[in-house]
Amino acid sequence: MTDPQTLLRALFDRAVRLADPMRVIAGHLPPRPRGRVLLVGAGKASARMAEAVEAEWGPCDGLIVTRYGHGRPTHVEVVEAAHPVPDAAGAAGTARLMDLVADAGPDDLVIALISGGASALLVAPAKGVTLDEKRAVNAALLASGAPIDQMNTVRKHLSRVKGGQLAALADPAPMLALLISDVPGDDPAYIGSGPTVGDASTPADARAILERWNIAAPASVRAALEGQTGVVPPGDPRLSKVENRVISAPIQSLEGAAALARENGFTVRILGDALEGEARSVAADHARMAREAQAAMAPGDAPLILMSGGELTVTRRGDGSGGPNAEYMLAMAIALDGAPGIYAIACDTDGIDGAAEVAGAIITPDTLPRARTAGTDPARALDRNDAHNFFAAIGDQVVTGPTLTNVNDFRAILIQPPA
Structure with a gap:
């Protein structure tokens, strides 16, 4: 033996080798369209995912935000940032990524490459919440023992990009989101806090999670969770041209x-x-x-x-x-x-x-x-x-x-x- x-x-x-994006992504790509292809994404595997797409389709435009040390040689721009607690590099990269997506037109195809780590790397704090305040809440959640789905519910409601908001920005462009799952149950809504997936949770749900895990949130965070957040509900027409596909799972x-x-x-x-x-x-x-x-x-x-x-x-x-x-x-x-x-x-x-x-x-x-x-x-x-x-x-x-x-x-x- x-x-x-x-x-x-x-x-x-x-186990690791079987989840390599270079092995799994090609079978999930349609033929390359004639129009512009825009690759965007975030997560610890996202740069490798972009590399895999370009190995099939050739150079593409776009921007990826990944963890420090996880970049790959791609035509797509790769921004490296902090994980698991976000930093200014992640915020700046996310802002540019959001601008790119918002500029997409109906004849473009947006490919969103999302993997674990996107919750911290794709960072655009809700209105009135600073990056430092978002960082403090994120760090407290990580230390609390809260399960990942509950952490991600809070993250969505304190964000301008998660909980379907990235996909809504792309409307009217069609979007294909390719996801590598790092969450129990493989629910796309919780992979990277679901930037391309509608979500039925409410600000009240997020407040209850903070209370359940004894997270001392600053006043700005409490205020942001009192009103309506930007999380996009399932069935919103802005998500009608989005396909979410889990390409690799535990x-x-x-x-x-x-x-x-x-x-x-x-x-x-x-x-x-x-x-x-x-x-x-x-x-x-x-x-x-x-x-x-x-x-x-x-x-x-x-x-x-x-x-x-x-x-x-x-x-x-x-x-x-x-x-x-x-x-x-x-x-x-x-x-x-x-x-x-x-x-x-x-x-x-x-x-x-x-x-x-x-x-x-x-x-x-x-x-x-x-x-x-x-x-x-x-x-x-x-x-x-x-x-x-x-x-x-x-x-x-x-x-x-x-x-x-x-x-x-x-x-x-x-x-x-x-x-």
């Missing part, structure tokens, strides 16, 4: 990785592609499931892999460096407490766990003993949300650099039968 750590990393690499990557595991003699159980919840709580549940699965195995049984996707959250309690995948792995290592024959990996397919340039981590039965030998206290690291430094100390981080795609978290637990 392949070494467990090597196999787990190969499964993650397969389940495709999970199934591809599962096929590789089976080729290597493993039984695979996919727990779901849309798991949500507090990272440490889900980790404890999965550790229990792994122990129970191993207890039901007999010597000589095929080894088992439990695989899942989705997006977990972390409620900030300490001052450490971490992210949902690393925290999930640290909490699982503590829960397993060196159980023999159980290994696991958890990584974000975009190569960025939280705000760190680290995809995630791998654990083995000897993770905790090696950490203690290195002078690292696992329980204290978890209390401080310091999972990245914990795994850095023992060399078990997974570092990929920008993967140029984003189909959410990838988790796999490898369970060997008893000897």
